[in-house]
Amino acid sequence: MRLLYLLLSMVCFSTLARDHIPMEIADSGHMVVEVVLNDSIKTKFIIDTGAGAAVVPQAIFDKLSVSSDAVSSVNVQGANGVVEATLFTLDKLQAGNSVVKNLTSVVQKGYNLPGVDGELGILPQNFLNQFLVEFDLSSNQFGLHTPESEVASLYSDENFIEVPLTFNRGSFIEFPIEVAGKELHGHLDSGAGNHVLMTWKAANKIGIKESDDNVKVITQSRGASGEAFDIKGTGQPEDIRLGGGILENVSINIADLPVFDQFPWTDGVVGNLGIGVFKGKRVLIDYKRKLLSFTQ
The missing domain is CATH 2.40.70.10 (Acid Proteases)
Known part of the structure; x- marks a missing residue:
């Protein structure tokens, strides 16, 4: 998308x-x-x-x-x-x-x-x-x-955690995230649903290797040419640190999809966060002030 x-x-x-x-x-x-x-x-x-x-x-x-x-x-x-x-x-x-x-x-x-x-x-x-x-x-x-x-x-009735945003190539919403103690490039991508979709390079950085016994195919994504891409994961959720807040028990999906080629500045260490990872929270995207805010 x-x-x-x-x-x-x-x-x-x-x-x-x-x-x-x-x-x-x-x-x-x-x-x-x-x-x-x-x-x-x-x-x-x-x-x-x-x-x-x-x-x-x-x-x-x-x-x-x-x-x-x-x-x-x-x-x-x-x-x-x-x-x-x-x-x-x-x-x-x-x-x-x-x-x-x-x-x-x-x-x-x-x-x-x-x-x-x-x-x-x-x-x-x-x-x-x-x-x-x-x-x-x-x-x-x-x-x-x-x-x-x-x-x-909108901000007055609850306490919000604020995260500064960068807009790369005009439309990709980027910010740093921390998973398993390692910093990754994060993109806010509501098209990613209720999980984080990351590259294998990012997965390796947080200690997940494709050869691990607990890594299995979760689903498949069909490419534009009809090619099928395996989406894999361990089934073990991770906590994600974002700004001063924590997103708990987030599902991690892993695949080297062509979409990640659009982010060369990340050196492949990137994960796309679906809005669904903010379970039960209020999330504000302020494009003018370049801020992501969410309730803890």
């Missing part, structure tokens, strides 16, 4: 100061919300803080009546490889009462998740970064908030 190149949108938005939207949680931990495209088509999108542009399933795109003159081809980097997709500008994308217009989007086969009906698109970073984003995992609520003067109260 990644773009090979950062795609920029000319956007404008409107929203209520505090806009809360119910989330549907898939069995995999992915978070799904209802959206409306161009004021006419209601569908469901996966919230993906690691995606550079919206993904619209082909069947939904066919209903939008986009002129053939308004589309082009682009190479898209997914988690498992590069595919060719159709690039276009979505006139309007709405989640709850929050709207972004003129949004860079691509057309691909939609995604299917266990426990969620239908073919799903992607609600991406170039939508999310227009707002202060909230995930309330205690009540399964998704929040889109603006302006800053109206959202200060």
